[in-house]
Amino acid sequence: MKLKSILVVYGSLLLSAVLYAAHPVAAYNGLPKTHPFLPFSLEVYQNVQGELPTETNSLFAGSGVCAQCHAKQVDANGKSISIVNDWRSTMMANAARDPFWRAKVSHEGLVNPDHKAELENVCTRCHAPTGNENAHYNGQELYSVAEMVQDPLALDGVQCTVCHQIPENSLGNFSGTFLIGTRKTIWGPYPNPVANPMINNTGYTPVYSKHIEDSRICASCHTLLTNSVDNEGSPTGNQFVEQSIYQEWENSDYPAQNQNCQDCHMPATNDPVVISSRPNNLAPRSPFNKHHFQGANVFMGKILKDHAAELGLNATEVQFDSTLARNMRSLQQKALDLELSIVKRSSDTLFVDVRLHNKSGHKLPGGYPSRRMFVELTVSDNNNQILFQSGAFDSTGRILQEDSTFEPHHNLIDSAGQVQIFELVMGDVNHRVTTVLERANYALKDNRIPPDGFKTTHFAYDTVPIVGKAAADTDFNKEAGNEGSGADVVHYHIPLSGNTDDLTVEAKVWYQTVSPKWLEHMFSYSSEEIDRFKSYYNTADKTPVLMGQKEAKSAYTGIRNPEKTSLQVFPNPTRGKINIQSPTVLLSVNVFNAAGWMVKTVPVSESARTVRFNLPEAPGVYFIKVKTAEGERIQKVIKY
Ligand code: HEC
Ligand code: HEC
Ligand code: HEC
Ligand code: HEC
Ligand code: HEC
Incomplete structure (x- = not known):
């Protein structure tokens, strides 16, 4: 039984998997009712074009806040490895503005209009977590796309204060049911961070914790089970595993080799890197993991780049191009x-x-x-x-x-x-x-x-x-x-x-x-x-x-145009040496092995009628293809 064993293994799932259609619509929190065609317009797409948001809410801060200090990293050769700029052109940074995602949310709502509100609440959980989580934190039951498009911070997608605020006790929560710390703690991979500049400027405290390097940080959103409905929209009681990258990884050689999601998707450099541009006397850190998050989505990446202005995306063409190139390399x-x-x-x-x-x-x-x-x-x-x-x-x-x-x-x-x-x-x-x-x-x-x-x-x-x-x-x-x-x-x-x-x-x-x-x-x-x-x-x-x-x-190794000449290939079988004597001029001589691969081209001098050569070292069956002015012949020979 699929469901049962998932529950045994991932005990926290049942509690947390409040997914599609599991709830009545009744609890909708007095938010404006949306009609089936979501009423947001291009204007709203455009409202943060070009710049990163600096808005904050109860839990999160816009990536523009972090960009003050975490946008100017360089490697030992002075090449940019900017945390913020590498991230901003990725699919995750654009998860809430992704037009494929927006279309799919709309589609799901049109297919099952009764679940539209729950669906939007579920879909925004991982694609617009700063809006969704904050709404729930403030007691709201359901979060909608209409709210999301009005909120530049929600449109910031999967951003800095989401991943870095997932606490250790959240690990193992899947399907977007991750927790977010409420003490404005930002977990990072380095012991003893110089904390005051960040505290004073943002209210967030950088704290060392190894759990940020755990694959389960990513699994918070990259494992997704959905509650299925039948074609009338009634729950079937079945759960469907829509995405299970983490469990696939778990069932591989990689965990034992300590190869986590981060090792492949956030490639490390051992160069010493100063991770914050303020204060200016900061000691470098190493290793440093680049926020590349490259995957395979070249197709949507190009669409984002081509329509960036309309969609209000804030990455530049050059930044999109570097993410695209990384995705290409990954594929x-x-x-x-x-x-x-x-x-x-x-x-x-x-x-x-x-x-x-x-x-x-x-x-x-x-x-x-x-x-x-x-x-x-x-x-x-x-x-x-x-x-x-x-x-x-x-x-x-x-x-x-x-x-x-x-x-x-x-x-x-x-x-x-x-x-x-x-x-x-x-x-x-x-x-x-x-x-x-x-x-x-x-x-x-x-x-x-x-x-x-x-x-x-x-x-x-x-x-x-x-x-x-x-x-x-x-x-x-x-x-x-x-x-x-x-x-x-x-x-x-x-x-x-x-x-x-x-x-x-x-x-x-x-x-x-x-x-x-x-x-x-x-x-x-x-x-x-x-x-x-x-x-x-x-x-x-x-x-x-x-x-x-x-x-x-x-190569064809049968008899093609049996010639009535006295072309001779000998001795056969042979220890290695082969002689060819032809009544007409030789044009080419090629040797193929039993699998049909060409293994040797024998040099033939102009207008020669005889040639001597050695077969390759390995004993076995060879085919010698001889082309003469009159036709061609393939001779099977055996080397012993
Ligand atoms: C548990 C987190 C989570 C939830 C909830 C979620 N998604 Fe996603 N979604 C993801 C992840 C992770 C990816 C990226 C996977 C990949 O690129 O292979 C993704 C990718 C997508 C894509 C492909 C986007 C592209 O550019 O190719 C679409 C479309 C999509 N989701 C629609 C939805 C819809 C509709 C809902 C709500 C019914 C939803 N998602 C709910 C995590 C989630
Ligand atoms: C999808 C999750 C995710 C997002 C989004 C994200 N980070 Fe990270 N970040 C990580 C992880 C995981 C590490 C640790 C990597 C390791 O050590 O294996 C990390 C490491 C860091 C570090 C330590 C230096 C390094 O790169 O190794 C800093 C500083 C940092 N992040 C800042 C940011 C800022 C600023 C943003 C927003 C632009 C951001 N992060 C967005 C997951 C994320
Ligand atoms: C005023 C500058 C400043 C701002 C703004 C700032 N930080 Fe930092 N951040 C720092 C400094 C300084 C460090 C410590 C560097 C060190 O010790 O090497 C740091 C460290 C970090 C670390 C690594 C912590 C560790 O122990 O590994 C992360 C992650 C991080 N910041 C994320 C963020 C995020 C997310 C934001 C936006 C909310 C942000 N920072 C905003 C200055 C800043
Ligand atoms: C808060 C939820 C969330 C977390 C945590 C998260 N992701 Fe994602 N990730 C997403 C969503 C949503 C998408 C799909 C965005 C889209 O295509 O619209 C995505 C897409 C991706 C992609 C696809 C990129 C592409 O171009 O194909 C990669 C790779 C990825 N994430 C890696 C990671 C890694 C590695 C971590 C852990 C360090 C992580 N994610 C943590 C939600 C998350
Ligand atoms: C050994 C390296 C490696 C590890 C470990 C790894 N990945 Fe990947 N990942 C890749 C490669 C290569 C691709 C591109 C091929 C593909 O799409 O499957 C990829 C693709 C992806 C995609 C699909 C992007 C898309 O456009 O659909 C996502 C999402 C992703 N990885 C997330 C993760 C997460 C989460 C983990 C940890 C549980 C992880 N990866 C572990 C190498 C790795």
Whole structure:
């Protein structure tokens, strides 16, 4: 039983998981009633453009307050590693203004208008925590988007005084149910901070506490269980695990290696860094963790950058570009090892393996359920004509072969109608695919590649199961029967129908933040927020991000144009030496191994009819392809 074991393991969840639809609307606290189309306007988006907020409320202070002293950090080479400026262009800094998020909150409210108030209260908990937490602290029951857009501090997103005020006894609270200290204590990683300048200027006291380096700080928001409703909007009593990055990480080799979320997402430098620009005689600290928070959201990052003025975002183009570059690097260099191998070739089939190994600290792709990763495999002939293709997509990012419901996981792909897509697919109470978060009741498919060391026997497995055909795939997270490879091997059996060309095989792996299919349901509704996001989406570059690419050649090793010449290749079998004698001029001589890889090109002098050379060291079967003025011949030889 999924629910039960989560509760046993994470005992605090039940108490705290007051999520979607669990409450009657009655307790709405006399706030202005909102109508189904949220009434905020562009003006409100724009009200803090360009500058960081310096507002404060009972619990929090705007990032502009902290920017007075924490915006000018440099490394040993004088390069900026500004805490505030690195943070301000990240998705977290923009979590409350993110137009995709705004549209989705509106969509969820339109689908279940009776829950609109609770939904907004839930959605703002992690995306606009300074507004939401403060409202609850002051006795308010529900916090709304209408309030949020009027409050520059709430629009500050996931900011300094949120993460740094989560106390140690909050660790292990998930789904946005984290606590916030009420004594204006700012926890940090360094012992004995020089506290007075900060106290005097902000009223907040910096205090050392190791718990800030704990992965559970991040899990406060990055683990999200939702209370499901059926398609009429009634609670099903079921909880759905929408995001579980922390439990995936927990079920990996990384905790034992002390590799926390912070180690990957806030990369450290050992340079001595002065962490505050005031007072001016401060001793440097080390190591220093950069507030990069890079992830994978290149797509939305670009939308933010392109519409920054309209959305009232305060990061500059240069700052957005550095976050985008980090996200690109994270996707292209830190996430995936890709291998492509040609296993063998028979007269009618090419056997190809594509191995994808996850290098991240959790499932790949990680996070929000719209993320996916897919493999494009193309085989082309001598004339660059495509013989086979799986995973092609159009200019809107739609994968051509995808099944209309959802594409199952494949261990073997033997027709161009199949494609490997790594994703979480949410199902509603009737086991139909849904993209309405509140209706998500079951995972219909979860073949996102697990991290290294992931085991089905781990205590967190119930929260993060492999779902669908991947669970029975013997090389999904398994190697030689052992779990935890953190990899999947996709086998392709490509029909050749007698083709005798030398073939080129290319594998590409693509990352997609959100597919057109995923947005269909939302875009069938209309509201100011949905329409705005739709217009941004329609004009955005929807090409997925290329995460990796590999190419291999397969030579034809059969008899192609049997020539009636007396071309001789000898001795065979051989200890290594090969002689070729040809009645006509030799053009080229190439040697391939049994797997079809070219292992040697033999130099042939102009107008020569004979050549002598050595085979590679390893004994075994080789194929020698001899091209002459009259045609070509492939001779199998055995080296002993
Ligand atoms: C998403 C959570 C989060 C946010 C938002 C955040 N921080 Fe941090 N910050 C951390 C964590 C975690 C560490 C400790 C990293 C470690 O030591 O592993 C840290 C470290 C620091 C440090 C110590 C120096 C360093 O970078 O290692 C300072 C100073 C600091 N933060 C200030 C700020 C300010 C100012 C802001 C707002 C612009 C901010 N933080 C926003 C999580 C956050
Ligand atoms: C007037 C300057 C000033 C302002 C404004 C300021 N700080 Fe600091 N902050 C400091 C100084 C000084 C230190 C201690 C530096 C040291 O000891 O190396 C510090 C230390 C920290 C630390 C590290 C504490 C530790 O022990 O590791 C964090 C985190 C931090 N500040 C966060 C914030 C946040 C969040 C804000 C905004 C609410 C803020 N600061 C505003 C001056 C300031
Ligand atoms: C208060 C809630 C909260 C906390 C605490 C928090 N996050 Fe986040 N995080 C979010 C939200 C909300 C988003 C999504 C914002 C969006 O896309 O609209 C996010 C997004 C991210 C992303 C995606 C960035 C991208 O470009 O793809 C990364 C990476 C991330 N957080 C890392 C961390 C790490 C590391 C920590 C702990 C040090 C942490 N978060 C703590 C709420 C939080
Ligand atoms: C070993 C390094 C590593 C560790 C540890 C790690 N991550 Fe990641 N994370 C990555 C990489 C690489 C990516 C990009 C690939 C992807 O999207 O999965 C990523 C992606 C993400 C994303 C998805 C961004 C998006 O756009 O959807 C989030 C959120 C995130 N990480 C949060 C966390 C949290 C929270 C933890 C700790 C529980 C953590 N990560 C631990 C390397 C790591
Ligand atoms: C427990 C904290 C939490 C709550 C509550 C929450 N979210 Fe999020 N949300 C996140 C985090 C963390 C991410 C980033 C994950 C990632 O990037 O992979 C995110 C990402 C998103 C995204 C993707 C944004 C992008 O730019 O790609 C959307 C859309 C979204 N949330 C909608 C909602 C809606 C709608 C609600 C309310 C029904 C909600 N969220 C409630 C934590 C939360």
